[in-house]
Amino acid sequence: MKVLPLLMLLILTGTIALAQYKPVDTRSTVEFTIRNFGFDVKGSFKGIQGLINFDPQTPGNSSVDITIDANTINTDNTLRDKHLKDEGYFNVRDYPNIHFLSAKVTADGKGGHYLVTGKLTIKGKSKDISIPFSAEQHQEEFLFKGSFKINRKDFGIGGTSTIANELEVQLNIYAVKA
Template sequence: MKSAMQKIAVVLIAFFFCIQSSAQIFLPVDAESSVKFSIKNFGLTTAGHFAGLKGKIQFDAGNTTSASFVVSVDAASVNTDNNTRDKHLLKEDYFDVAKYPLINFTSTSVNKDAAGKFLVTGNLSIKGVTKQISFPFTAEVQNNGYRFSGSFIINRRNFGVGGNSMVLADNLQVSLDVFAKKD
C-alpha cells in the first residue's frame, strides 16, 4: 500500500515539474525585431525606434504560468532620423544615457484570454524610474521561434523624460514587433 502511494506521489511530482518547466527559452533577435515609438511634437507626429534589443523570454503559448519576459533596449540607440534631435535625446533631460544606458522591461505575469490573445504585466524602467504597465500582445510561431507583437501608451513625464516641455505631448505610443528564436 505504501509503495503504491509513493509511486503515485512520484508521478504527481514529475507531472507537476513537467508542467512548470514546459516553457522554452527564446532570445530576441535585434536585427529581425523593432521597438518603435511615436509622439506629438509641435503638433506633428514624430516617430523613432530603438535598437540593441537583448534579453531572455520564457514562453509556452499553451501554459503561460511559467512565462516571463526580461528584455532591454539600448537607450543610446534612439533614432528619429534627425541627428540633432537624436543627440539631444541622449542628454540628461531626456534619456540621460550616460547614467541610464538601458530601458528595461521585466514581466510579472502573462495571461491568455479566451480569444487566444495574451496580456503581459510587468515593470518598465526608464531613466531610473520603474512603473508597472500592462498590454495585450500576440505570439505567432515562426522559424524555430516566436514573433511577439503588441503596443502600449505611456506618459513620458512619469519617467522624467523631456522635462516640462510645452510642445511635446505627454503620451507616446510604443509598438513592439519582436522575433525571438529558441535558445
C-alpha cells in the same frame, strides 16, 4: 510504484511546454510615435537583449526580462537624436538601458493573445504597465507583437517640452530558442 513514473511524466510535460527564447535584435523592432507641434514624430530603438520564458498553454508560467539600449534611439534626425540622449530626455550616459521585467502573464481569452504586466524602467524611474500582445509561433521561434501607451513625464523625460505627454510604443520582437 506506478505513481512515480506518472509523476515524472507530469513534471516533464509541464516543463517541456515552457521554453526559453532570446530576442533577435536584427529582426526585432521597438518603435514609438509622439506628437510634436502637431506632427507625429516616429522613432525606434535597437539593442534588444534578454530572455523570454514562454508557455502558450500555461501563460502564468511565462516571464519576460528585456533590456533595450537607450543610446540607439533613432528618429532619422541626427541633431534631434543627440538632444534626446542628453540629460533632459533619456540621459543615456547615466541611464544606458531601458528595462522591462514582467510580474505576470495571462491569456486574454482570444487564441494567441496575452497580457504581460510588469515594471518598465526608464531613466531610473519604474512604473507598472500592462502590454497586450500576440504570440505567433513559426517553427522554433516566436513573433511577439504588442503596443502600449506611456506618459513620458512618468519617467522624467522631456520636462516641460512642447512634445505631447503620451506616446505609443509598438513592439515586434522575434525570439529564437535560447
